[in-house]
Amino acid sequence: MDFISxxxxxxxLNEFVITLMFVNxxxxxxxxxxxYGGMFSLANAGFMAIGSYVSxxxxxxxxxxFFPAILAGMVAAGLIAIPIGLPVLRLRxxxxxxxxxxxVEITRIMILNFDKIIAEVYTRLNIDTEPPKITNGPLGIIGxxxxxxxxxxxxxxIILSYFMIRMHRSRFGRALAAIRQDENVAASQxxxxxxxxxxxxxxxxMIAGLGGGFSGHLSRIIQPGSYxxxxxxxxxxxxxxxxxxxxxxxxxxxxxxxxxxxxxxxLKEYTGLINGVVLLIxxxxxxxxxxxxxxxxxxxKTFNRLVNFINKGKTADAxx
Amino acid sequence: xxVLKHVSRQFGGLMALQNVAMHIPxxxxxxxxxxxxxxxxxxxxxxxxxxxxxxxxxxFDETPIQKKPAHRITALGMAxxxxxxxxxxxxxxxxxxxxxxxxxxRATLVDSLILTPRHRRExxxxxxxxxxxxxxxxxxxxxxxxxxxLPYGDxxxxxxxxxxxxxxxxxxxxxPTAGMNPVETAExxxxxxxxxxxxxxxxxxxxxxxxxxxVCDEIYVLNFGQIIAHGTHEEIKNNSVVVEAYLGQxxxx
Amino acid sequence: MRSSxxxxxxxxxxxxxxxxxxxxxxxxxxxxxxxxxVLNPEQHLTTVIWVGSVYSLFAxxxxxxxxxxxxxxxxxxxxxxxGGYIGVMSVIRYNVPIYYxxxxxxxxxxxxxxxxxxxxxxxxxxxxxxxxxxLISSLGASAVLVSLAQLEFGTSPERFPRTTLKxxxxxxxVARPYSIDWLGAEFRITPLQVSIVFIAFALxxxxxYLVARTKTGKAMxxxxxxxxxxxxxxxxxxxxxxxxxxxxxxxxGAAGVLYAFAYPSLTPFTGDEMALKGLTVIVLGGxxxxxxxxxxxxxxxxxxxxxxAIGYSWLKDALPFAALFLILLFRPQGLLGExxxxxx
Numbered sequence: 001m002d003f004i005s006x007x008x009x010x011x012x013l014n015e016f017v018i019t020l021m022f023v024n025x026x027x028x029x030x031x032x033x034x035x036y037g038g039m040f041s042l043a044n045a046g047f048m049a050i051g052s053y054v055s056x057x058x059x060x061x062x063x064x065x066f067f068p069a070i071l072a073g074m075v076a077a078g079l080i081a082i083p084i085g086l087p088v089l090r091l092r093x094x095x096x097x098x099x100x101x102x103x104v105e106i107t108r109i110m111i112l113n114f115d116k117i118i119a120e121v122y123t124r125l126n127i128d129t130e131p132p133k134i135t136n137g138p139l140g141i142i143g144x145x146x147x148x149x150x151x152x153x154x155x156x157x158i159i160l161s162y163f164m165i166r167m168h169r170s171r172f173g174r175a176l177a178a179i180r181q182d183e184n185v186a187a188s189q190x191x192x193x194x195x196x197x198x199x200x201x202x203x204x205x206m207i208a209g210l211g212g213g214f215s216g217h218l219s220r221i222i223q224p225g226s227y228x229x230x231x232x233x234x235x236x237x238x239x240x241x242x243x244x245x246x247x248x249x250x251x252x253x254x255x256x257x258x259x260x261x262x263x264x265x266x267l268k269e270y271t272g273l274i275n276g277v278v279l280l281i282x283x284x285x286x287x288x289x290x291x292x293x294x295x296x297x298x299x300x301k302t303f304n305r306l307v308n309f310i311n312k313g314k315t316a317d318a319x320x
Numbered sequence: 321x322x323v324l325k326h327v328s329r330q331f332g333g334l335m336a337l338q339n340v341a342m343h344i345p346x347x348x349x350x351x352x353x354x355x356x357x358x359x360x361x362x363x364x365x366x367x368x369x370x371x372x373x374x375x376x377x378x379x380f381d382e383t384p385i386q387k388k389p390a391h392r393i394t395a396l397g398m399a400x401x402x403x404x405x406x407x408x409x410x411x412x413x414x415x416x417x418x419x420x421x422x423x424x425x426r427a428t429l430v431d432s433l434i435l436t437p438r439h440r441r442e443x444x445x446x447x448x449x450x451x452x453x454x455x456x457x458x459x460x461x462x463x464x465x466x467x468x469x470l471p472y473g474d475x476x477x478x479x480x481x482x483x484x485x486x487x488x489x490x491x492x493x494x495x496p497t498a499g500m501n502p503v504e505t506a507e508x509x510x511x512x513x514x515x516x517x518x519x520x521x522x523x524x525x526x527x528x529x530x531x532x533x534x535v536c537d538e539i540y541v542l543n544f545g546q547i548i549a550h551g552t553h554e555e556i557k558n559n560s561v562v563v564e565a566y567l568g569q570x571x572x573x
Numbered sequence: 574m575r576s577s578x579x580x581x582x583x584x585x586x587x588x589x590x591x592x593x594x595x596x597x598x599x600x601x602x603x604x605x606x607x608x609x610x611v612l613n614p615e616q617h618l619t620t621v622i623w624v625g626s627v628y629s630l631f632a633x634x635x636x637x638x639x640x641x642x643x644x645x646x647x648x649x650x651x652x653x654x655x656g657g658y659i660g661v662m663s664v665i666r667y668n669v670p671i672y673y674x675x676x677x678x679x680x681x682x683x684x685x686x687x688x689x690x691x692x693x694x695x696x697x698x699x700x701x702x703x704x705x706x707x708l709i710s711s712l713g714a715s716a717v718l719v720s721l722a723q724l725e726f727g728t729s730p731e732r733f734p735r736t737t738l739k740x741x742x743x744x745x746x747v748a749r750p751y752s753i754d755w756l757g758a759e760f761r762i763t764p765l766q767v768s769i770v771f772i773a774f775a776l777x778x779x780x781x782y783l784v785a786r787t788k789t790g791k792a793m794x795x796x797x798x799x800x801x802x803x804x805x806x807x808x809x810x811x812x813x814x815x816x817x818x819x820x821x822x823x824x825x826g827a828a829g830v831l832y833a834f835a836y837p838s839l840t841p842f843t844g845d846e847m848a849l850k851g852l853t854v855i856v857l858g859g860x861x862x863x864x865x866x867x868x869x870x871x872x873x874x875x876x877x878x879x880x881x882a883i884g885y886s887w888l889k890d891a892l893p894f895a896a897l898f899l900i901l902l903f904r905p906q907g908l909l910g911e912x913x914x915x916x917x
Contacts, residue, residue: 040705087902093705094645095905098856102897105849109894113887120885163433170432170439174419181408184370187390188400190423190486194389199429229849233712240709269724276716283710284696 013262015150016218021258022153023215028238028250029160030207033200035244036173038180040093041201042232043084043100044208046107047077049227051209052216053111056141057134059217066147070213077209078202085201089194104232111135112224140223147217156214157251160207164247176200208235237279243289252290321346321490321521322367327376327386329362329545336362337373337545344490344523349516351536352525353556355565359545360525361403364492368400369393380490395423399488401479403495403525409468413459413478416467417450418443420485453481457511472499480511490521497528509534541565585909589868592908596621596875617882621874623766626773627835629870631828631847632854633777633863634686634821640861641797641817644704647711648689650851651718652822654844656682656829658722661731661839671733675772678826686822687815689714695814715844722841730838769831776827777867780820784863793817797861853893857900859907868908872896 008018027048034041055073058064064072088099110117114135122131135141167173175196178186187193216222234257242253257278261271288295322344329337336359344350354360365371367378369390378386385393408416425446431439454460457477462470467478476496483491493512497505505528512522512535526532532539532553539556541549543565549556556562597618631653638646659681660674669677693714697707784790796803796813803810832847833839854873858865873893880889900907 091901091905094708095901097705097708098645098852099898099901101849101852102894102901106891106894106898109887109891113891116887166432166435167429169443170429171422171425171427171442172429172432174415175422177411178408178419178422181410182406184390185402185406185408186419188368188370188394189420189482190391190394191419192389192391229845233716236709236712270720272716272720272723276713276718276720279713279716280693280710283702283706283713284700287702287706 013259017259017262019148019150019153019218020215021255022150022157023148023211023218024234024238024258025157025251025254026153026160026211026214027208027235028242028254029157029164030204030211031235031239032164032244032247032250033167033176033204033207035239036180037176037197037200038183039089039197039201040097041088041100041204042097042236043081043088043103043201044204044235045227045229045232046100046104047081047205047208048212048215048231048235049104049107049111049224050077050080051212052222052227053135053141053212054209055213056144056216056222059147060141060144061134066217070210070217073213073216074206074209077212078206081202081205082198085198085205086194089197089201101229101232104227104229108224108228111227112138135224138224140221140225142221144217144220144222146220148214153214156210161247161251168247172196172199237275239289240279241282241289243286243292243295245288245292245294249289249292256290321381322523323377323379324367325377325379327363327366327373327378329359329366329371330374335545337366340376340542340545340547342540342547344521346521347516347519348537349512349522349524349535351532351539352523352542353527353529353532353539354542358542360542361494362545363542364400364494364523364525367393367492368398391423394486394488397487397489398492399483399486399490400492401483401494401496403498405475405479407467407475407478407482409466411467412464413454413467413470414447414450414463416478416482417453417485418446420482421446421449423486450485453485456484457481473504476500480508484515488520490523491515493522493524493526495525495527497526497531502530505531506534585862585864588908589864592868592872596871617878619766620878621871623770623835624878625871625874626770627828627831627870628847628850628854628873629867630773630776630824630831632851632858632866632870633780634824634828635851635855636858636861636863636866637780637817637821637824639855640863641793642694642814644694644707645711645852646689646694646818646821647708647848648693648715648718649821649825650844650848651715651722652682652685652689652825652844653829653832653847654722654839654841655685655718656826657833657839657843658726658731658829659826660830661733661833662726664733665731675827675830678830679823680826682826682829683819683823685718686818686820686825689718689822690815690818694818695811698814715848719841719844726841728840728842730840732837732839733833765834769835772827772831776824777863780824781863783820789813789816850893853897855907856897857893857907859909862907862909865907865909 005015008014013021027044030044030047031041034044051070051073053073054076055069058069058072059066084103088096088103091099112135115131115133115137118134119131122129167176175186175191178189178191179193179196183193212227238253238257239250240253241257242249242251244250257275260274260278264271264274282289286292286295322342324340324342327337327340327342328335340363342350352360352363362371366373366386369385369388369392373386376386377384380393380396380398383396385396388396408419411419425442427436427439427442431442451460451463454463457480459474459477459481462474467475470478476499480493480496483493497508500508509531512524515522516535522535524531524536536553538550538552540547541556541559541562548565549559549562551559631649634649634652635646638644638649656678660678663669663674663677664671689711693710694707697710782790784793792803792808793813793816795806795808796810800810803813832843850873854869855866856869857872858867858869873896876892876896877889880886880892
């Protein structure tokens with residue numbers, strides 16, 4: 001084990017980074033359900049923020065133990081997803097994307113200004129006591145002890161993977177796939193489109209909230225700025241890179257795109273550039289992503305052909 | 321079984337359907353014909369819940385359905401096929417039929433997660449039903465082929481099979497013979513008559529008069545969103561208003 | 574009886590007038606309602622006008638690409654940022670006279686726009702990729718452009734040197750605003766702000782003229798309506814696309830330079846702040862509508878100015894997004910768009 005961890009560390013993958021890789025894998029999986037159902041929702045960055053802040057506030061200000069706080073963050077995200085999903089999921093394609101971007105930004109701004117809002121409420125209601133400082137504005141909450149461990153994350157990813165695999169073969173999964181391919185036809189086959197879309201959205205939100213909870217207890221500080229449009233795009237990039245044609249695609253995408261800038265640490269300034277270029281290349285030439293079975297089939301075919309070519313060369317030499 | 325009264329559908333300034341009255345008696349096959357653009361697909365959409373009339377009433381077995389969402393109307397026993405085939409191209413033929421039986425299933429996500437006997441039993445049951453349907457339409461050897469890869473004729477038959485999968489009382493067929501030769505058309509006619517013999521009620525929207533003649537008990541004619549004639553095949557054939565509607569269409573082309 | 578076209582035009586004019594009246598009403602009445610003191614509501618109106626015109630100019634590029642290609646080009650804000658840098662850096666590094674910065678930035682922006690099309694959009698069009706892929710691709714292009722700016726210019730804020738700003742036709746410092754007395758109220762606007770409004774509106778009118786009256790503009794409208802038909806009429810659809818990206822890029826570049834004139838801190842991330850604002854502007858105004866972009870720009874500027882004025886500065890960021898959200902829910906076609914948006 002030590003040998004492996006030393007080798008990985010030498011390329012820049014220390015324990016912190018590997019843990020982060022798995023957090024992002026979880027976030028990528030959170031968007032998988034909605035993408036599988038054909039919904040182009042970027043909302044999960046907002047749910048991640050909710051999960052993160054709720055769980056951190058519970059552990060730091062109210063002394064909750066770690067796991068219940070994480071679960072509470074998950075539930076909070078799910079609860080908020082309900083009133084958001086119902087109106088927003090009626091929109092199609094680009095309008096849904098824009099609306100969810102709007103949600104993410106509103107969430108970020110609300111968290112950023114939460115204390116000011118509370119203060120204002122106190123003033124309006126003429127409450128005399130000093131209003132509490134909960135989210136602490138742009139500086140965020142600092143000094144969070146690191147409680148997230150790699151084992152928890154790997155375990156979570158395994159459980160979620162099982163969930164995704166079973167989902168594919170379930171009535172629920174079939175309904176989602178039908179909705180993705182043709183919503184109207186799905187409806188006329190007896191599928192309650194609104195219900196399934198919302199369930200997928202809420203489940204995705206909860207997974208994102210879970211990821212947020214873990215992430216909040218990993219980096220020692222949380223700030224509203226980490227949960228805006230940029231993060232939403234990052235999560236999308238994980239899924240695009242990994243592809244949504246298989247359940248393991250988002251996991252691969254999350255792991256790879258988090259590891260890449262660390263491995264290329266000497267090129268640290270170029271990470272934005274590389275992320276962008278990777279996105280461009282993948283969306284144009286590998287729309288199925290890393291996790292696309294078709295990709296691996298053709299890789300194997302090329303590999304086999306290469307092997308055959310080399311073998312022919314060998315026999316030719318032998319014959320000559 | 322299905323009664324329409326004063327059904328209208330307005331899109332901004334355009335009246336796609338105007339005061340449509342129709343009655344599809346149980347166990348009969350009703351035909352709906354009319355020139356292109358007459359509003360036939362709009363009418364089917366309103367009946368099946370994909371669209372809603374702006375005025376009027378539609379009753380399915382005495383239950384008003386003009387405001388109900390599509391999945392509820394299907395649950396009440398209605399099914400339809402599409403003019404341009406809309407199969408789930410990324411799923412296999414058998415999967416298309418299993419999905420079509422969605423309303424008949426009860427397994428929830430939780431069942432699938434913990435692999436309850438209900439999940440297993442239901443999957444088996446639905447697949448078996450699907451397979452029987454495939455056999456009926458001579459598609460069983462294609463069970464695991466992606467629906468998008470089937471030849472056109474097979475896709476049409478799968479579309480039909482799918483409509484039957486929900487075990488409906490009433491089936492609406494939207495131009496089922498598009499792209500078929502006379503032999504295939506006649507075969508389709510046989511399938512439709514067989515469904516009638518099984519107790520189903522059907523409405524067929526068609527341009528192909530031979531199919532209409534073969535299966536329909538009565539015919540409605542739709543033009544510019546209004547019913548301009550109603551009767552048996554003989555009566556319609558000789559109706560001057562109908563002839564003019566079609567001739568007018570020809571001249572315009 | 575008026576034709577439906579005229580009715581639509583009447584309606585859009587009516588909505589515009591209503592919105593403007595609403596802004597003026599808010600300007601004068603809101604402080605009273607909320608029991609807060611606001612000095613100089615007229616001042617705020619002038620701010621709304623000149624800030625709004627920059628936003629509108631910026632949003633026009635979005636609106637143009639969306640109406641002709643049907644895709645949202647999220648790298649538009651990066652081109653805007655580059656326009657600003659081209660302007661500022663040509664003065665700082667190469668001592669270009671300040672008059673030339675606007676045309677330079679527009680040219681540069683246009684070229685970058687065409688490059689983005691060639692790299693991020695055209696390959697996907699050729700493969701008939703879904704629109705969402707093109708959106709994601711534009712995000713990638715945006716990230717690349719921002720990184721390149723970071724590498725080339727660093728992240729510390731840049732600005733036009735004060736000395737060169739003085740060379741503008743009107744003196745550009747804030748020190749000596751014009752004072753206009755109208756209806757008993759005093760409006761103060763600096764010469765720089767006047768130039769900005771003037772240039773922005775000139776460009777918008779130019780665009781309007783191009784689209785409505787020239788042969789090329791007609792071709793663009795045909796392509797927007799139906800690409801197949803355009804091909805049949807032997808319009809070079811690809812050529813129109815590239816022209817559209819050029820124009821949009823040029824507009825973004827112009828907006829960038831104007832913004833840099835007005836705000837003395839340009840960083841590679843300035844575009845990102847504008848990106849979401851621009852999105853709000855066009856969704857509010859109506860996603861394909863050019864007039865909508867103008868109205869939306871004024872509205873968003875109004876939100877920001879008045880939220881700050883009544884003391885809830887944190888609201889200035891939230892309000893546009895809240896409006897965005899609500900509009901999408903209740904009137905997705907925006908204020909001036911047409912009701913062709915289908916709900917799923």
